[in-house]
Amino acid sequence: MTIRLIATDLDGTFVDPLGEVSELNRRAVALAAREGVPVVVATGRPSRWLQVLDDLPGVHPEVVVSNGAGVFDLREHRHTVTHSLDADLALEVAHDLRAAIPGTVFAFEWGQHFGCEPQLQQEKGPWLTVGELPDLARRDEPVLKLCAFHAELDSDALALQGADVVGDRLTLTHSHLGEYGLLEISAPGVTKASGLAGLCRDLGVDAADVAAFGDMPNDLQMLAWSGHPYAIEAGHPLLLEAGFGTAGGPQPEAVGSVILQLLDAGR
Numbered sequence: 001m002t003i004r005l006i007a008t009d010l011d012g013t014f015v016d017p018l019g020e021v022s023e024l025n026r027r028a029v030a031l032a033a034r035e036g037v038p039v040v041v042a043t044g045r046p047s048r049w050l051q052v053l054d055d056l057p058g059v060h061p062e063v064v065v066s067n068g069a070g071v072f073d074l075r076e077h078r079h080t081v082t083h084s085l086d087a088d089l090a091l092e093v094a095h096d097l098r099a100a101i102p103g104t105v106f107a108f109e110w111g112q113h114f115g116c117e118p119q120l121q122q123e124k125g126p127w128l129t130v131g132e133l134p135d136l137a138r139r140d141e142p143v144l145k146l147c148a149f150h151a152e153l154d155s156d157a158l159a160l161q162g163a164d165v166v167g168d169r170l171t172l173t174h175s176h177l178g179e180y181g182l183l184e185i186s187a188p189g190v191t192k193a194s195g196l197a198g199l200c201r202d203l204g205v206d207a208a209d210v211a212a213f214g215d216m217p218n219d220l221q222m223l224a225w226s227g228h229p230y231a232i233e234a235g236h237p238l239l240l241e242a243g244f245g246t247a248g249g250p251q252p253e254a255v256g257s258v259i260l261q262l263l264d265a266g267r
Contacts, residue, residue, distance in 0.1 A: 068195030
């Protein structure tokens with residue numbers, strides 16, 4: 001078995017529920033780096049939420065962010081790749097979703113900044129802009145995601161209702177589990193798989209030689225693309241039913257345990 005690159009989601013996959021990295025996962029990343037196997041993070045998080053990687057020796061400096069809509073270079077502290085939404089199309093889709101699913105509230109994700117409608121309660125900070133969606137769409141910054149929130153529907157139910165509305169105009173996925181629903185909507189064809197595939201092309205790595213880890217629907221395409229896919233045992237049923245390999249054991253150590261096994265098998 002040849003593993004030339006390892007890709008992993010963060011939340012629910014590589015980090016624990018508090019957002020910390022276990023010692024076993026740290027050890028696995030460091031070992032992979034010593035053996036020349038890049039460990040690439042592919043996350044739904046925006047670039048402003050990557051602080052957990054600041055003290056993770058060995059992790060690859062290029063991070064696939066915002067579900068593949070960007071690649072962020074940790075060394076240069078900037079996006080080196082963006083696949084942005086057409087703002088007018090995003091507004092059209094938001095209008096249609098609101099009509100079909102009353103109570104939906106929207107936001108734009110720019111990576112370093114976030115803009116939301118006044119109805120959405122968000123933690124205040126210099127990254128936040130509050131305003132009406134058409135006004136937010138005029139911001140001179142690439143829109144990486146349109147986010148749709150609903151207070152009464154969970155993400156699975158919201159995705160089920162929203163899929164037919166969005167159709168193939170944009171790419172709809174979700175990764176949030178909690179009291180409210182959240183849809184993450186990207187440009188057509190933009191997924192973690194497309195973002196990782198572009199990075200692998202630059203690195204000269206074939207999909208067949210990639211091991212990938214994930215736990216939620218926004219990881220589905222990435223796992224299907226990779227030659228060695230692993231769903232976290234405690235992850236979403238959609239991934240567990242897809243026939244991927246399983247990363248079992250305590251969730252905060254599951255990725256590291258499989259990485260150590262793969263590296264040992266490759267010796």
